Amino acid sequence: MNSPNAQSAAPALNRKQGLWREAWLRMRRNTSAIVGMALLAAIILLAVFANVIADYDTVAIKIDVANRLKPPSRSHLFGTDELGRDLFARIIHGARISLSIGFLAEMATLALGMALGSVSGFYGGRIDNVVMRFMDVFMAIPSLLLAIAMVTAFGTGTPILVLAIAVSGAPSMSRIVRAQVMSAREQEYVEAARALGAGDMTVVLRYILPNTMSPIIVQASLDMAGCILTVSSLSYLGLGVPPPAPEWGAILSAGQSYIRDAWNITVFPGLMIVITVIALNMVGDGLRDALDPKLKR
Amino acid sequence: MRDAPSNPSIPLIEARGLKKYFDTPAGKLHAVDGVSFAIRRGQTLGVVGESGCGKTTVGRALLMLQPPTDGQILFKGVDITRLPQRELKGLRAKLQIIFQDPFSSLNPRMTVYEAIAHPLIIHGIYRASARAEGRVLKLMEMVGLTRRVVNTYPHELDGGRRQRVVIARALALEPEFIVCDEPVSALDVSIQAQILNLLQDLQEAIGLTYLFITHNLAVVKHFSTEIAVMYLGQVVESAPTAALFRNPLHPYTRALISAIPTVNIHAKQERILLRGEIASPVNPLPGCRFAKRCVFAAPRCVGRDLPAEEAEPGHRVACARWRENLTPT
Numbered sequence A: 001m002n003s004p005n006a007q008s009a010a011p012a013l014n015r016k017q018g019l020w021r022e023a024w025l026r027m028r029r030n031t032s033a034i035v036g037m038a039l040l041a042a043i044i045l046l047a048v049f050a051n052v053i054a055d056y057d058t059v060a061i062k063i064d065v066a067n068r069l070k071p072p073s074r075s076h077l078f079g080t081d082e083l084g085r086d087l088f089a090r091i092i093h094g095a096r097i098s099l100s101i102g103f104l105a106e107m108a109t110l111a112l113g114m115a116l117g118s119v120s121g122f123y124g125g126r127i128d129n130v131v132m133r134f135m136d137v138f139m140a141i142p143s144l145l146l147a148i149a150m151v152t153a154f155g156t157g158t159p160i161l162v163l164a165i166a167v168s169g170a171p172s173m174s175r176i177v178r179a180q181v182m183s184a185r186e187q188e189y190v191e192a193a194r195a196l197g198a199g200d201m202t203v204v205l206r207y208i209l210p211n212t213m214s215p216i217i218v219q220a221s222l223d224m225a226g227c228i229l230t231v232s233s234l235s236y237l238g239l240g241v242p243p244p245a246p247e248w249g250a251i252l253s254a255g256q257s258y259i260r261d262a263w264n265i266t267v268f269p270g271l272m273i274v275i276t277v278i279a280l281n282m283v284g285d286g287l288r289d290a291l292d293p294k295l296k297r
Numbered sequence B: 001m002r003d004a005p006s007n008p009s010i011p012l013i014e015a016r017g018l019k020k021y022f023d024t025p026a027g028k029l030h031a032v033d034g035v036s037f038a039i040r041r042g043q044t045l046g047v048v049g050e051s052g053c054g055k056t057t058v059g060r061a062l063l064m065l066q067p068p069t070d071g072q073i074l075f076k077g078v079d080i081t082r083l084p085q086r087e088l089k090g091l092r093a094k095l096q097i098i099f100q101d102p103f104s105s106l107n108p109r110m111t112v113y114e115a116i117a118h119p120l121i122i123h124g125i126y127r128a129s130a131r132a133e134g135r136v137l138k139l140m141e142m143v144g145l146t147r148r149v150v151n152t153y154p155h156e157l158d159g160g161r162r163q164r165v166v167i168a169r170a171l172a173l174e175p176e177f178i179v180c181d182e183p184v185s186a187l188d189v190s191i192q193a194q195i196l197n198l199l200q201d202l203q204e205a206i207g208l209t210y211l212f213i214t215h216n217l218a219v220v221k222h223f224s225t226e227i228a229v230m231y232l233g234q235v236v237e238s239a240p241t242a243a244l245f246r247n248p249l250h251p252y253t254r255a256l257i258s259a260i261p262t263v264n265i266h267a268k269q270e271r272i273l274l275r276g277e278i279a280s281p282v283n284p285l286p287g288c289r290f291a292k293r294c295v296f297a298a299p300r301c302v303g304r305d306l307p308a309e310e311a312e313p314g315h316r317v318a319c320a321r322w323r324e325n326l327t328p329t
Helices: A018-028 A031-048 A056-060 A087-123 A125-140 A143-154 A158-185 A188-195 A200-236 A248-258 A263-291 B055-062 B085-092 B112-122 B129-142 B147-151 B159-171 B189-206 B217-221 B241-246 B251-258
Strands: B013-024 B027-039 B044-048 B070-075 B095-098 B177-181 B209-214 B226-231 B234-240 B309-312 B315-317
Touching: A018 A031, A018 A263, A031 A087, A031 A263, A056 A087, A087 A125, A087 A158, A087 A200, A087 A248, A087 A263, A125 A158, A143 A158, A143 A200, A158 A200, A188 A200, A188 B095, A200 A248, A200 A263, A248 A263, B013 B055, B027 B044, B027 B055, B027 B070, B027 B209, B027 B226, B027 B234, B044 B055, B044 B217, B055 B095, B055 B177, B055 B209, B085 B095, B095 B159, B112 B129, B112 B147, B112 B159, B129 B147, B129 B159, B159 B189, B189 B209, B209 B217, B217 B241, B226 B241, B226 B251, B234 B241, B234 B251
Parallel strands: B044 B209, B044 B226, B095 B177, B177 B209
Antiparallel strands: B013 B027, B013 B070, B226 B234, B234 B315, B309 B315
16 A cells, blocks of 8 residues: 555655754753753843843943942842943843854854864875864964954954954864764765765765764854853953943953942853853753764663 | 667676785785686676675775775776776766665665665756655665655664665666675574565666675575685685586685585584684785695695686686595595
8 A cells, every 4th residue: 555656755854854853852851951951042032132121222332320330129130330231231232242253153163163174084194184283283372362362463343253263163173073074984874975976075065974963063062152251251351342332241341340339240241151151061961962872772 | 778788798897806905004915816707797796705805895996995906897898997087986877886784884864765866866867856756766666665764764774674775775876787795694684585585686677787795605605696705815716606516626615615504404514614713914925825724735835826727617716736626534
């Protein structure tokens, strides 16, 4: 009893995500991953609806000196800062900046790391040697220092910031990709693909990289926490997003002069950084457990 | 459809003095050392030997997956070892391979459909995966896969079905020659026969030519037109299947044949037990490589390489003492 042709039409597409669905089922049982995802979702929602909750121009960056350094109250949930700006508004707008720069920087790191890592892992030999020694040089420079150097040299601004973080993050990402590609390259299905006449690009894109994604995704989610920290650190040092943009590190930095009179200015942005980083780490750890095939029973 | 069948006197595929050496810290590893054979269209050459004798490397070299160190590979009379990459890609459609372990030879991230459709896309027969549907379903039918599994992933299938997917994928490009590298040894015994029958049916239906690699003489006995027995990178004996079983000349071949289990418990079976370790394939000395383990070894077996001699038409043996009709004491 064969099903009619029409039913088997559009094959492959409906169930394409089978392996990811399995990972999701495993992840759902992981409490800390779910907590991390919930926290992250909350922060993302706050960031997305920041303008609905508190308008940027009229609340987040509006100076109101009469109300400066107010403690948390009903009208100002987190109190106000040294220029009388509503801290809660600034922090949720800061989430926009931190999350978007963190995400962009991580994507850039991934792109760079995957390109370099797969070329070097796939071809090996001399190419591998050259690329990896180059990466070693970058790894020898402390990443924050490298970012500071780049920002100082090329000026502040989001694109430079993203690039600076990506360049300092790419070496470690490329090493992970390289190691994964090297082991996937030896698989028999790669040889099968060669026998079918697949070229290098096809082999890498369809056969090798899809099978190396899990550890890379895990690394990326953990890395993103680092990216957010770096953005905040740079802003704290005055090299990140220029004022009056409410970046968390910048708020923290400005608040430290008033730490005795107004604890809220430093505590709340600091808390946000901590929560975001912890949430990302929880998700990353959960992903690792869910995607690791060795844990499959 | 296919290019016109060329001169039938030319073998479909032929290896001449095929050599594949690997560099190791200890020296040159002679994985394949001067192997020659020819397979005519529609026939099957069984390559038999124990692990590490180079039989798998012969298959890989033949398809240029591991380009040979020396020697020629003639496909329809054309030496493919000298072809530029682009022409080789076109030829890949005609030369396919089925691997031992169907689990590791299928991309875990591709569904059955994608796996079978992908070769068609690589060779530009279809632009988009979705267009290949009719062809994919027909291939699945040919290898006895139900339509139900079209969207499943390899890990959801049992070994026999996986191997059927691998076969369908190999058939997608309408190959003329297929290297079967131990295609059943990773499967359950009950499934082995099914897959062997499938391969045989396909051979009859579309005139395939096989190089069938195995460590199990019993498997190739009913499958091959000719058999080549390999030992440490060399072919020690080759003959039409019937002749090889009727009149095995090389001591190693006899040992292999004696190791085939029989069903009759009353049959008295003389097992020839091989003693000693297989010699190292790294920088081997000239002479018979089996001599160390051979009960008939004599001083003249070593020191110089032994050429294969034709004992009867089509039956070649590389042994210094084959004429003496030795029997173990």
